[in-house]
Amino acid sequence: MKKKILVTLHHPPFGGTFFAEGLRAAVGISSGFDEHVVDLLFMGDGVFCGLGSIDYRELQRFFMTLKSVKASFFLEEEALAERGLKPAEVSPDFTLVNRGQIIDKLKEYDLNIDY
Amino acid sequence: MNLYLVDRELSGTAKALVKADEEAMVVLVQDGVYVDISDIPAEKKVYALEEDMRRRGIADPPGDRLTRITYDELIDLIVEHRVNNFA
Numbered sequence: 001m002k003k004k005i006l007v008t009l010h011h012p013p014f015g016g017t018f019f020a021e022g023l024r025a026a027v028g029i030s031s032g033f034d035e036h037v038v039d040l041l042f043m044g045d046g047v048f049c050g051l052g053s054i055d056y057r058e059l060q061r062f063f064m065t066l067k068s069v070k071a072s073f074f075l076e077e078e079a080l081a082e083r084g085l086k087p088a089e090v091s092p093d094f095t096l097v098n099r100g101q102i103i104d105k106l107k108e109y110d111l112n113i114d115y
Numbered sequence: 116m117n118l119y120l121v122d123r124e125l126s127g128t129a130k131a132l133v134k135a136d137e138e139a140m141v142v143l144v145q146d147g148v149y150v151d152i153s154d155i156p157a158e159k160k161v162y163a164l165e166e167d168m169r170r171r172g173i174a175d176p177p178g179d180r181l182t183r184i185t186y187d188e189l190i191d192l193i194v195e196h197r198v199n200n201f202a
Contacts, residue, residue, distance in 0.1 A: 100135060114201060
């Protein structure tokens, strides 16, 4: 049965396996027979992924695949500010959401999987 | 109600959302039982897995702030509520 699934990524994009595993899981979820809807939410240190200046080469295939299934990429606004980053530094592929919006968003999905 | 499963590593983000979520309740799991819950608003229900506390030799915090539950009771909570996973 088709479900709406939110994958949340809390770890930075480099220096560990959590981040890539989260992207891998999101791609897997989107590619099954049920054609689940999958979106991604980057929180905490995960917001570093949203910087337009990072080297995306190792992550590009994941993002291209997820874009092809129309996944949305949400980025926690407060986490960005807490890390001294500015919205202007974020890639246009990402949508900033504040914590109030995140609470509402979590209710929209059938399932929330975190990495 | 929204059930937040909280381990220590992601507790900062989880607590920020819990404070802002009127329908939040919390279950501390694994190293989450080490998390300081004094800044979680008093009206929020906070549970902790007793097995995870016992293994780590963690005592109950002062007062009746925290409710110990078993893994079987956790399963019931997961089935009954919307789960936001930070564990």
